[in-house]
Amino acid sequence: MSxxxxxxxxLLRGLTQRRFGRRDALRLSGLAGxxxxxxxxxxxxxxxxxxxxxxxxAVAKFWAGKTKTGTLNFAGWPLYMDPKKPELKKFTAKTxxxxxxxxxxxxxxxxxxxxxxxxSAGQSIGFDLMVITxxxxxxxxxxxxxxxxxxxSKLPNFAKNAGAxxxxxxxxxxxxxxxxxASGMTGxxxxxxxxxxITGLADLWNNPKLKGKVGMFSDIQELGNFGLLKAGxxxxxSTEDDWEKAATELKKQKADGYVxxxxxxxxxDALGTGEVWATQAWSxxxxxxxxxxxxxxxxxxxxxxxxxxxxxFTIPITAKSPVDAIMAMxxxxxxxxxxxxxxxxxxxxxxxxxxxxxxxxxxxxxxDDKEALLAVADSKLVFPTAAEYAKxxxxxAFEATSEQQKFQKTFEPIVLG
Amino acid sequence: xxxxxxxxxxxxxxxxxxxxxxxxxxxxMVAMLSLSLQEGDIVHGYQxxxxxxxxxxxxxxxxxxxYRSLIYGAITTIVLIAMAFPIAFWIxxxxxxxxxxxxxxxxxPFFVSFVLRTISWRQILTDEGPLLSPLRDAGLIGQSFxxxxxxxxxxxxxxxxxxxxxxxxxxxxxxxxxxxxVEAARDLYANPITTFRRVIFPLALPGVFAGVLxxxxxxxxxxxxxxxxxxxxxxxxxxxxxxxxxxxxDYPTASALSFVLxxxxxxxxxTYARILGTEDVMKVAAR
Numbered sequence: 262m263s264x265x266x267x268x269x270x271x272l273l274r275g276l277t278q279r280r281f282g283r284r285d286a287l288r289l290s291g292l293a294g295x296x297x298x299x300x301x302x303x304x305x306x307x308x309x310x311x312x313x314x315x316x317x318x319a320v321a322k323f324w325a326g327k328t329k330t331g332t333l334n335f336a337g338w339p340l341y342m343d344p345k346k347p348e349l350k351k352f353t354a355k356t357x358x359x360x361x362x363x364x365x366x367x368x369x370x371x372x373x374x375x376x377x378x379x380x381s382a383g384q385s386i387g388f389d390l391m392v393i394t395x396x397x398x399x400x401x402x403x404x405x406x407x408x409x410x411x412x413x414s415k416l417p418n419f420a421k422n423a424g425a426x427x428x429x430x431x432x433x434x435x436x437x438x439x440x441x442x443a444s445g446m447t448g449x450x451x452x453x454x455x456x457x458x459i460t461g462l463a464d465l466w467n468n469p470k471l472k473g474k475v476g477m478f479s480d481i482q483e484l485g486n487f488g489l490l491k492a493g494x495x496x497x498x499s500t501e502d503d504w505e506k507a508a509t510e511l512k513k514q515k516a517d518g519y520v521x522x523x524x525x526x527x528x529x530d531a532l533g534t535g536e537v538w539a540t541q542a543w544s545x546x547x548x549x550x551x552x553x554x555x556x557x558x559x560x561x562x563x564x565x566x567x568x569x570x571x572x573x574f575t576i577p578i579t580a581k582s583p584v585d586a587i588m589a590m591x592x593x594x595x596x597x598x599x600x601x602x603x604x605x606x607x608x609x610x611x612x613x614x615x616x617x618x619x620x621x622x623x624x625x626x627x628x629d630d631k632e633a634l635l636a637v638a639d640s641k642l643v644f645p646t647a648a649e650y651a652k653x654x655x656x657x658a659f660e661a662t663s664e665q666q667k668f669q670k671t672f673e674p675i676v677l678g
Numbered sequence: 679x680x681x682x683x684x685x686x687x688x689x690x691x692x693x694x695x696x697x698x699x700x701x702x703x704x705x706x707m708v709a710m711l712s713l714s715l716q717e718g719d720i721v722h723g724y725q726x727x728x729x730x731x732x733x734x735x736x737x738x739x740x741x742x743x744x745y746r747s748l749i750y751g752a753i754t755t756i757v758l759i760a761m762a763f764p765i766a767f768w769i770x771x772x773x774x775x776x777x778x779x780x781x782x783x784x785x786x787p788f789f790v791s792f793v794l795r796t797i798s799w800r801q802i803l804t805d806e807g808p809l810l811s812p813l814r815d816a817g818l819i820g821q822s823f824x825x826x827x828x829x830x831x832x833x834x835x836x837x838x839x840x841x842x843x844x845x846x847x848x849x850x851x852x853x854x855x856x857x858x859x860v861e862a863a864r865d866l867y868a869n870p871i872t873t874f875r876r877v878i879f880p881l882a883l884p885g886v887f888a889g890v891l892x893x894x895x896x897x898x899x900x901x902x903x904x905x906x907x908x909x910x911x912x913x914x915x916x917x918x919x920x921x922x923x924x925x926x927x928d929y930p931t932a933s934a935l936s937f938v939l940x941x942x943x944x945x946x947x948x949t950y951a952r953i954l955g956t957e958d959v960m961k962v963a964a965r
């Protein structure tokens with residue numbers, strides 16, 4: 262039994278956090294029901310649908326009278342920043358803003374369930390800045406009016422340094438509410454010593470060596486994406502009919518006995534212990550696993566295509582220190598800061614110039630340090646080339662929650678068995 | 679004056695528990711019942727419409743998982759009785775001066791987090807782990823043989839995690855048996871098997887009954903063991919409820935399923951109590 266596997270925080274967080282979230286949901290409904298008749302205890306939504314892109318006067322209205330407070334409460338994810346937090350120390354030294362960085366977000370669903378009641382009631386969630394994924398919940402946050410519209414005049418470094426792809430994202434046109442923290446790819450990770458070469462999704466469906474040894478994601482969106490790509494459909498442009506086709510593909514894969522299980526973060530452990538030999542995977546995890554356990558797992562973007570997702574800086578509408586928050590957002594778009602962050606987390610860096618910065622820093626180093634930094638700078642997982650970007654697709658974009666529910670119901674039976 | 683005080687006292691005593699029950703059980707129950715009858719979505723909010731069809735839809739969509747959970751719960755409980763009885767019996771009658779030590783040993787795993795303990799079983803049972811690797815190398819099992827992801831692993835995890843909840847109540851019941859009753863049985867020429875069957879086991883029944891309540895209900899609604907040790911073929915209803923609440927924000931379906939599960943378990947428990955004749959059992963327990 263390996264100690265490092267046992268205490269894998271990513272697996273633990275998936276299990277422990279969910280229970281916490283569920284309790285919170287119950288508490289919310291409990292409070293809502295106190296002293297009220299059955300009919301009175303509805304779960305409050307915002308009712309009004311915020312426009313997909315913020316109107317100019319919405320920006321002016323939100324930012325009017327907002328000033329720097331000197332403290333910033335920042336909600337992030339585990340393993341998403343060097344534990345010594347060099348960038349935040351630098352930020353404090355530069356701006357005088359004290360940063361309270363908490364690794365409180367572990368899954369999007371529970372996080373939304375946790376902060377939704379406070380945001381609905383117009384109360385502070387205790388954070389001025391949060392990093393959220395462009396999943397179902399991003400749309401839920403945006404459409405509920407929970408995100409502050411960004412004042413781009415306060416984001417000069419983003420304008421100057423962000424890669425072109427990050428300025429035209431389908432889930433948030435014109436970066437009205439968000440700018441990227443880091444991106445990642447969903448592709449296939451595999452243990453080449455057991456599987457031999459693997460090139461694409463077809464292997465996960467009918468390479469006889471992989472029978473019973475394939476891992477897929479339990480996340481409905483990720484699973485659905487692979488089904489769609491296998492069916493030859495671009496997820497971002499898929500229709501309800503395509504979803505059915507994709508579900509048929511996935512059911513066949515399961516019925517043929519290829520799928521060992523559907524995993525959350527635990528997939529990387531399952532790959533490590535040999536439970537699966539090839540699995541749907543997130544790019545940065547594979548890099549970190551190889552580094553920490555000294556393994557040599559391969560990661561590929563399938564021939565049929567993979568997906569790209571983005572974790573984004575957003576400011577909750579009830580933030581107490583939005584000015585401090587937007588200053589921090591822009592700070593991470595200074596090339597030097599983007600470069601050190603990407604060096605540690607190994608996910609796709611939204612600042613292309615960080616690659617040159619890494620190379621120039623590497624030139625001043627020697628030995629292993631130099632090699633390690635150059636490896637990051639040359640990694641296609643951190644700085645994908647145009648050829649890689651061409652194979653990457655965005656997630657299915659849902660226009661309404663009812664569409665998302667339909668998508669969920671289409672793929673859910675595959676995972677829940 | 680004294681008489682008034684004496685009349686009020688029981689109510690005062692029941693107050694803390696009563697308030698606790700009201701705030702943390704009754705109120706959430708009402709709220710959840712309401713939630714299960716609402717329609718809408720998380721963005722626009724849920725409104726009460728008395729939409730009871732959510733129940734029929736949820737039952738038809740997830741009946742497989744409901745049955746599966748009840749079957750896993752029942753098997754777990756039966757295995758637990760078979761395992762816990764000898765342990766409790768041995769501690770109660772042969773534990774001697776070290777009884778407390780042995781009980782402490784039964785409870786010891788509780789000092790480690792439930793989730794962590796279950797995850798460590800994952801490490802032991804995994805395909806290339808310390809158990810299966812040597813067996814496979816020795817050619818005793820096939821290349822594709824595995825334990826994780828099977829019902830065996832999930833039920834094994836449930837048994838492991840709930841064992842103390844069965845041992846303790848049975849132990850308490852056995853511990854209270856007056857040794858003179860057993861001696862009397864022997865004096866009347868009952869052999870050990872008859873003594874056990876006619877004297878010890880009936881006296882231990884209240885403990886078994888309590889143990890069944892304490893294990894069958896949580897084991898049937900458990901959502902950790904199947905998540906960690908199982909696969910999509912072993913999905914239990916607890917996982918479905920959790921997924922509906924947290925991943926899908928479908929609060930009505932989740933609430934409806936919770937109520938269905940509660941109802942099914944309550945019916946099960948009452949039927950069980952009826953068949954076993956709880957009143958007699960309770961009388962024995964109260965002696």
